[in-house]
Amino acid sequence: MGGLGPDEQEVLRRWKSIKHIHAFLTREFNLLNRLCFENRLSLTAFSLPPMRLSRRPLENHLGAAFYRPAHRDCPAEIGIFPHLLLNREETRIALAHEMAHHWEWSLPEEKDTESVSMEVERLLKENLQDPRQAEGFRRHHSPRFLGKIQEVAQSLHIPVGKFLFKL
Numbered sequence: 001m002g003g004l005g006p007d008e009q010e011v012l013r014r015w016k017s018i019k020h021i022h023a024f025l026t027r028e029f030n031l032l033n034r035l036c037f038e039n040r041l042s043l044t045a046f047s048l049p050p051m052r053l054s055r056r057p058l059e060n061h062l063g064a065a066f067y068r069p070a071h072r073d074c075p076a077e078i079g080i081f082p083h084l085l086l087n088r089e090e091t092r093i094a095l096a097h098e099m100a101h102h103w104e105w106s107l108p109e110e111k112d113t114e115s116v117s118m119e120v121e122r123l124l125k126e127n128l129q130d131p132r133q134a135e136g137f138r139r140h141h142s143p144r145f146l147g148k149i150q151e152v153a154q155s156l157h158i159p160v161g162k163f164l165f166k167l
């Protein structure tokens with residue numbers, strides 16, 4: 001296990017094998033797909049990138065996982081930084097966030113555009129006070145995405161802020 005940091009070693013100790021982690025992520029994906037996305041999403045590939053590749057602080061959900069849309073022969077992919085797997089609820093929240101990106105990329109826009117609630121607007125203002133950070137966040141999180149994440153939060157009975165930043 002050369003090259004693994006302490007958190008990664010702990011993740012493997014807990015989960016025993018990468019196969020178990022993949023099975024867990026697939027189960028969670030299928031469950032969230034039914035609960036929040038009308039079962040319309042196609043399963044993505046999963047990857048567990050080494051944590052040293054995370055460019056953002058890991059305490060923040062924005063640095064905990066990522067989504068990469070399908071490209072040529074490569075299927076869409078959700079990457080989960082391994083430290084997240086030490087907490088099942090955090091994993092579910094991050095997975096739901098990335099699935100909302102997958103939903104936005106892979107399903108065509110329907111006629112009603114989602115509207116962003118006052119609560120989400122307030123959370124964005126409070127948490128993204130640095131204008132550059134705010135601009136970066138909004139570039140990657142459209143009103144359509146934000147509208148969807150509100151619905152996801154509601155159906156899982158988890159405060160929406162947890163899907164955007166760790167509060």
Ligand SMILES: [Zn+2]
Binds near residue numbers: 097101140141
């Ligand atoms: Zn995102």
